[in-house]
Amino acid sequence: MDSLMKSQHRRSLERAIKIIGGQSALARACGVQQGHVWAWLNKSGRCPAKYVFAVEAATNNEMTRHQLRPDLYPASEPRKAEPMTKSPKKTSSKKGALKIAIYGAGAIGGYLGVQLSLAGHDVSLIARGAHLKAMKKNGLKLLIDGEERITTKCFCTDEPAEAGPQDYVIVTLKSHQAYDAAARFGPLMGPNTAVVTAMNGVPWWYFYKLEGKHENHRLDSVDPGGFQWKTIGPERAIGSVVYPATEIIAPGVIKHVYGNKFTLGEPDGVTTERVQKLSDAMNEAGLKAPVRDNIRDDIWIKLWGNLCFNPISALTGATLDIVATDPPTRILSRCMMMEAQTIGEALGVHFRVDVHRRINGAAEVGAHKTSMLQDLENLKPMEIDALVTAVQEMGRLVDVETPYIDSVLGLIQQRGRMLGLYPTFSGTDLASDSSAEEDARELVD
8 A cells, every 4th residue: 555655646746747847847846855755756666745735836736736645635636737838939930940959048059049030031040038038028138259149039037838849959058957957848759759958967868779789778867767858859869069258248239259050960870851951951040060970979079178177267266377287286187087088989989189289278268267177166057967977977887997087976966965066957966886885884883
């Protein structure tokens, strides 16, 4: 009976998560950490009664108390849900226009959105908060090359169902945000919709169609439980490596700092019609979008620096130029990168630049704060797993020891926990070494 009740509670919570838009959204509604939601799902099988009211309010009674806590509330409680009012979806009149949704239309996503919209494509910007409100009211403004570019043609919303099925969904969220958002992608998906992962780090689909014994392996560090693999489907994935730097300087206003390159590639390396059409559209919009026959090489070149520069800068507070030139941190970066290169090459990656050139390139960027340092300073969840933990996980997969990566990863994870900024996924600390933890407990006991 207890097992049956827990199963019923879990199904109710899963329904709540689906309606409210992901585990992180449920956590925000209840005012708790994402880890609490994970615990409700996987340990207690239910959420405490006081949180039922928060979810009920957040979903406008779409989620009933009975569905959340069938042990406390009767099934006869009436539903009060009202039909959702949808805004009219604007469409482009350009012949051959692509329907493109930018999911997470912040700095990078907003930059893409303006350029593609001004080129005549049917663009939907999915965002939230003050930024969304400003875009709805005034359009989206891009400051670039000494001029202002404004588009008022983008359809702006926080509800994917209002945008409807797309040709492409370009995801410009951070890895842990994309994981939770995946539950809301359904209304955007048509039978041939492609999902472009325009984000840093190791993508969840990395081993899809990768020739060799690890083909279709799923990475727990970036996709706990294979949730995105099952929800989105790796056959929809197109890889993208993002090179521009942009920032939101005010709600609805994006400032372009440098760069316009978005490398694209299919997981199997084939130049398909869908990736070529997207490349052509982006090139025509004033962007550079070359199609690669091995997108993983490009992913690793950027990841190579991110996996060391980001955590070291967050631990020290140093900007990129200092991390890359001060002897102790430069040496540590190089050691981490050499471990990563061994892992990458074991998986078939070709590194077309050497480690010193890569570090020198980072130093030339100047006094730049890495994204992880900025997140730490702003007390935002840090993107540790996609940049570092995933490399450690792949190292274990190919039997490559990673003492330098392990040490820095352990330090930044602990720093994140102390500040309440890690773990960022709604799950366990997947980077932990269970055998090492058991040894440590034995020493304490």
